Amino acid sequence: MSEIKVLIAFYSRTGATEALANAIAEGARAEGATVTLRRAREIVSRDVMAYSPGWAESADAMNAKYEAPTEADAVAADAIVLGTPTRFGNVSSELKAYIDSLGGLWFQGKLNGKAGGAFTSTSTTHGGNETTITSLYTPLVHLGMIIVPLGYADPVLFRAGTPYGASSVSGQNNAPPTADDLEVARFQGKRIAQVAKALKAAGMTQTA
Ligand SMILES: Cc1cc2nc3c(=O)[nH]c(=O)nc-3n(C[C@H](O)[C@H](O)[C@H](O)COP(=O)(O)O)c2cc1C
Secondary structure (H helix, E strand, O other): OOOOEEEEEEEEOOOOHHHHHHHHHHHHHOOOEEEEEOOOOOOOOHHHHHHOOOOHHHHHHHHHHOOOHHHHHHOOOOEEEEEEEEEEOOHHHHHHHHOOOOOHHHHHOOOOEEEEEEEEEEEOOOOOHHHHHHHHHHHHHOOEEOOOOOOOOOOHHHHHOOOOOOEEEEEOOOOOOOOHHHHHHHHHHHHHHHHHHHHHHHOOOOOO
């Protein structure tokens, strides 16, 4: 069996989505996958970033750790997992800008048959975690990918996360994901790597 590659492309400003991304990476690696972690870049000016104290600093710190996602990253992957903080119940414009850069690959059908998943972080319990994840499902469908939800396929889903994908609630003080949130995220990484292996074995994907 050839190696499975998982691309985790996320945006995060205060670290919650980043922590979920790293836990998904752990789960996928435990399943034997090679993981590429990428952070989508800001699309507004530094002047606009200055409206929110700490934004520029956290962006600089995270950008030093993660390269920006590219078209080549998407082509090379057997599975792509997209993560974003909720923005008014929807996907951040930063992650959306990366997705919108994949139009050329869409035209060539290059992402057809790859496994796809999504995850998010909100500040409030019912602040849009499920709408954000299912909003990410829409471009995955257009790109021809096979969506891998979590269902309740692991007991931890009865305690945390959503059947659509991993999530966390950061509250008013930017709380990091809980131990259960991270366990859901590890399960998501494991599950998408397992499905990507099966799709690859069935000849469903191309990575060149
Ligand atoms: C412009 C903006 C819109 C937001 N909209 C929502 C929202 O609709 N629902 C919610 O619960 N949190 C909302 N949040 C809060 C973030 O989604 C939340 O703090 C998240 O945990 C941040 O993730 P991060 O630490 O990965 O940046 C919003 C934050 C910003 C800056």
